Amino acid sequence: MSRAVLVERPGVHRLVEREVPVPGPGEVRVRVAAAGICMSDRELYEGRRAPGYVRYPVVPGHEWSGTVDAVGTGTDPALLGRACVAEGFRSCGRCERCRYGETSLCTAGYAETGFTEPGAFADHLLVPARLVHPLPDGVDLRAAALLEPAAVVAAAVRAGRPRPGERIAVVGAGTLGLLAVQWLKASSPAELAVVDPRADRAAQALAFGADRALAPTDADGATGAFDLVVETAGAPTTAASSCLLARRGGRVVLTGMFSAGATGIDPVHLSVSQLEIHSVFGASSAAWADAVRAFSLGLLDPGPLVTHEFPLDRFDEALALVGGGDPGTGKVLLRP
Known part of the structure; x- marks a missing residue:
């Protein structure tokens, strides 16, 4: 049976x-x-x-x-x-x-x-x-x-195209966020920051390879500081706040699943800053293959x-x- x-x-x-x-x-x-x-x-x-x-x-x-x-x-x-x-x-x-x-x-x-x-x-x-x-x-x-959430992170990395020497922020330190930290660390960023209000999750993000952890209130001082922002929280305000963290001409990838009523992205800021925004829904076959390969090689644990x-x-x-x-x-x- x-x-x-x-x-x-x-x-x-x-x-x-x-x-x-x-x-x-x-x-x-x-x-x-x-x-x-x-x-x-x-x-x-x-x-x-x-x-x-x-x-x-x-x-x-x-x-x-x-x-x-x-x-x-x-x-x-x-x-x-x-x-x-x-x-x-x-x-x-x-x-x-x-x-x-x-x-x-x-x-x-x-x-x-x-x-x-x-x-x-x-x-x-x-x-x-x-x-x-x-x-x-x-x-x-x-x-x-x-590996299923890892495949979602792989899709986000594909969309975000991290390059060595960039400043990168991950918003949210749940399962997706911590896996994103591991993966993005392998791209040799100049700085890898994590934004999360939970002190225990921030500490885990540092152990996973983040260079610094910020509470959302502290992140206000980092407005426009990052080349790439990967949002993983799906909280009501994190789509909009992630766009504020990106520099002009920067890239934002939204992986969180948002509920109705979430704060919208300011279209004025979007156009003036010339942001490139991607969203991720699940993972394609190619993203799955990336995740399995990264796991098999030990890049993801x-x-x-x-x-x-x-x-x-x-x-x-x-x-x-x-x-x-x-x-x-x-x-x-x-x-x-």
């Missing part, structure tokens, strides 16, 4: 047992090693995710790692036994956006593991083999569960971000920690 956390509707879940799923043509079955819980999973559980981006009942879990333990017909048998992760977006591969490599913007309709398709809060997971990214032998699967691990039958305890405000809570994992 195979267990899974099934969210039947907002606020209602149960641990179910079912037959071990059988991969169909072009699919693989993964034995899940670890699955991360993020704020979007809590939004799903509480019914705060936009209706077009969730389908109940659903097994959540879009950040995960595991090992292929069965393959369907027409699938490369060499994948059997391989440690892996896989892209979450079930892109069609045929539309114009997919053909351009922008697979996270697929126009065939939104479908994503853990939101509209069964996810990894389970013993086993079925995914299309074409979305699988194999990992090196002996890899730390606990750390590899964070997400392991220190993990602070809590729970079995599937303690899902409610694990979920309560995410966004609960405890400064000692970093990434929370389910370990089937």
